[in-house]
Amino acid sequence: MPYEAVIGAEVHAELATLTKLFCGCSTAFGAPPNTQTCPVCLGMPGVLPVMNRLAFEHALKVALALNCHVDPVTFFDRKNYYYPDLPKNYQISQNHRNLGRNGHLDLPVEGRSLRVGIWNVHLEEDAGKLLHPESGQSDSLVDLNRAGTPLLEIVSAPDMRAPAEIDAFMRALRNILLYTGVSDCKMQEGRLRFEPSISLRPAGQKEYGARIEIKNVGSISAVVKAVEYEIQRQTRALDSGERLTPETRLWDDRLGRTVSMRRKETSADYRYFPEPDLVEIRVDETWKARIRAELPELPVPRRLRLQQQLNLGPYEAGVLTDDRALADYFESAVAAGKASPKAVANWVINDVLRILNERQISPVAFPIPPDRLAALAALVETGVIGQPTGRSVLDDMLATGEPPEEIVRKKGLAQISDESAIIAIVDRVLAAQPQVVADWKAGKKAAFNALIGPVMRETKGKANPQVVRQLLEKRLAEQ
Amino acid sequence: MALTAKEVAWVAHLARIELSEEMAGRMAGQLSQVLDYIAQLNEADTSETPPMSHAGGLSNVFREDAPGMSLPREEALRNAPESAEGFFRVPRVIE
Ligand SMILES: [Zn+2]
Numbered sequence: 144m145p146y147e148a149v150i151g152a153e154v155h156a157e158l159a160t161l162t163k164l165f166c167g168c169s170t171a172f173g174a175p176p177n178t179q180t181c182p183v184c185l186g187m188p189g190v191l192p193v194m195n196r197l198a199f200e201h202a203l204k205v206a207l208a209l210n211c212h213v214d215p216v217t218f219f220d221r222k223n224y225y226y227p228d229l230p231k232n233y234q235i236s237q238n239h240r241n242l243g244r245n246g247h248l249d250l251p252v253e254g255r256s257l258r259v260g261i262w263n264v265h266l267e268e269d270a271g272k273l274l275h276p277e278s279g280q281s282d283s284l285v286d287l288n289r290a291g292t293p294l295l296e297i298v299s300a301p302d303m304r305a306p307a308e309i310d311a312f313m314r315a316l317r318n319i320l321l322y323t324g325v326s327d328c329k330m331q332e333g334r335l336r337f338e339p340s341i342s343l344r345p346a347g348q349k350e351y352g353a354r355i356e357i358k359n360v361g362s363i364s365a366v367v368k369a370v371e372y373e374i375q376r377q378t379r380a381l382d383s384g385e386r387l388t389p390e391t392r393l394w395d396d397r398l399g400r401t402v403s404m405r406r407k408e409t410s411a412d413y414r415y416f417p418e419p420d421l422v423e424i425r426v427d428e429t430w431k432a433r434i435r436a437e438l439p440e441l442p443v444p445r446r447l448r449l450q451q452q453l454n455l456g457p458y459e460a461g462v463l464t465d466d467r468a469l470a471d472y473f474e475s476a477v478a479a480g481k482a483s484p485k486a487v488a489n490w491v492i493n494d495v496l497r498i499l500n501e502r503q504i505s506p507v508a509f510p511i512p513p514d515r516l517a518a519l520a521a522l523v524e525t526g527v528i529g530q531p532t533g534r535s536v537l538d539d540m541l542a543t544g545e546p547p548e549e550i551v552r553k554k555g556l557a558q559i560s561d562e563s564a565i566i567a568i569v570d571r572v573l574a575a576q577p578q579v580v581a582d583w584k585a586g587k588k589a590a591f592n593a594l595i596g597p598v599m600r601e602t603k604g605k606a607n608p609q610v611v612r613q614l615l616e617k618r619l620a621e622q
Numbered sequence: 623m624a625l626t627a628k629e630v631a632w633v634a635h636l637a638r639i640e641l642s643e644e645m646a647g648r649m650a651g652q653l654s655q656v657l658d659y660i661a662q663l664n665e666a667d668t669s670e671t672p673p674m675s676h677a678g679g680l681s682n683v684f685r686e687d688a689p690g691m692s693l694p695r696e697e698a699l700r701n702a703p704e705s706a707e708g709f710f711r712v713p714r715v716i717e
Contacts, residue, residue: 161687161688162687162690166690167689167692175695176695176707177695177710178692180692180698181692185698193683193684193685194684195684195686195687196687199684216681218675218676223636227710227712227715274709275714280714281714282704282712282714283711283712283714284709285711286708286709287698412636417676422678422683423675423676423681425682
């Protein structure tokens with residue numbers, strides 16, 4: 144039977160702050176265990192949490208970037224449960240009045256636009272880290288450095304229907320978090336985590352099937368694989384008449400499959416209630432307007448603008464806007480007004496990106512200023528130098544830090560486009576090769592190419608090939 | 623508001639409190655009385671009262687994102703019944 148997959152996602156992003164959500168402990172990754180704790184994040188009796196303003200503004204920024212409704216008053220709740228990585232035995236989170244709700248994200252998928260609803264955006268504290276030394280031992284170890292780190296939770300509506308759609312959703316969302324600077328999104332450090340949920344229903348049915356949530360997925364490509372696997376597994380199960388029940392499954396990246404997560408506690412009962420240690424937060428229009436004004440142009444609108452304004456293709460615009468710093472670099476190069484956007488785009492995509500990858504650096508650290516790259520693009524575009532020469536000039540620019548015009552001048556690389564200089568060489572070559580000229584006159588069109596080589600050689604490859612062709616044709620016709 | 627012994631046992635489980643069956647029965651009676659006492663508040667007309675989340679009347683209390691002091695690790699671990707290699711040590715939570 145054909146089924147339709149219904150896919151949603153829960154996203155957690157650790158926010159880019161120096162300190163934790165409610166205390167001044169550092170959030171730096173990788174410190175020795177339990178060296179970044181204090182009475183507040185250890186949950187000692189009698190302490191009071193105080194909200195980190197930057198963390199709250201980061202969360203507000205994302206809520207607005209995702210077109211959420213932001214209520215004038217928001218507050219925090221206690222989510223009560225026992226687990227050794229949660230020293231207070233409750234997590235300060237939001238439940239009754241989330242910071243943002245009913246938003247959406249428009250994303251390009253395979254040439255069309257898909258709108259994914261955002262159910263809510265809220266701020267909470269992360270838990271500590273549990274380590275389980277080799278199995279068979281009777282203990283677990285707890286590191287509370289991460290406990291209390293500001294964590295943003297984003298819950299999407301189940302608006303996606305295929306693995307490619309959740310792939311696009313994750314990339315678009317990560318780009319928004321990077322563009323707005325609220326998170327470094329390092330998935331390998333667990334600072335950005337996606338938990339997809341998948342259910343299947345017979346094509347055409349309105350009711351949703353049993354919702355299966357997947358945890359422990361460490362990268363975007365692993366999420367896509369996990370979703371593909373789950374669709375296959377559920378299809379097989381339903382086809383063989385099995386009844387699926389809602390559950391949480393863990394992704395095993397090594398085996399490429401999900402396994403049921405057996406929990407001791409059957410039903411979650413978090414007994415949320417308003418956090419009495421924190422006061423409510425009023426978000427007025429002035430504050431919202433200020434945060435909105437701080438929002439950069441977001442990746443998808445920027446991509447569409449580059450397509451329309453600069454006449455770039457969707458692929459080029461997509462590559463350029465995938466990284467805010469790269470897009471900034473490209474746009475400053477175009478703004479230099481020296482070369483066409485298309486020519487600059489080709490240089491950035493083919494050469495700058497390659498060099499960035501080779502050197503493992505960010506566009507911000509790229510040693511050639513954008514206006515100099517534009518000058519190089521212009522030298523090629525106007526025919527002063529050829530494309531291959533341009534590449535070697537770029538290498539020289541990287542090595543010496545000199546502007547491209549200077550390198551071209553010093554090395555005498557400029558193409559000869561001056562007709563009078565080339566025409567003398569053409570005439571010399573024609574005089575020296577009477578047999579080839581006769582062949583050409585007899586109708587052997589291939590003889591033409593045999594004449595280009597000697598001309599290029601005489602000019603040491605610096606003659607503009609187009610001019611050479613034109614002049615050869617002209618002179619031959621006159622013979 | 624009559625609580626059942628079963629409800630009391632569930633709440634005790636959530637709070638990780640060990641409660642005998644006999645005790646759960648007794649608590650059910652006592653807690654029901656407490657709830658009835660609190661329930662008197664339901665008699666007040668609150669149709670004109672806006673909901674509130676906090677009794678203090680303050681709002682927007684923040685701290686700046688500036689690093690403060692953390693505890694030395696020995697201090698952080700001092701109250702732990704067990705620790706090992708700088709970690710808190712707890713009974714194993716997964717198989
Ligand atoms: Zn702390």
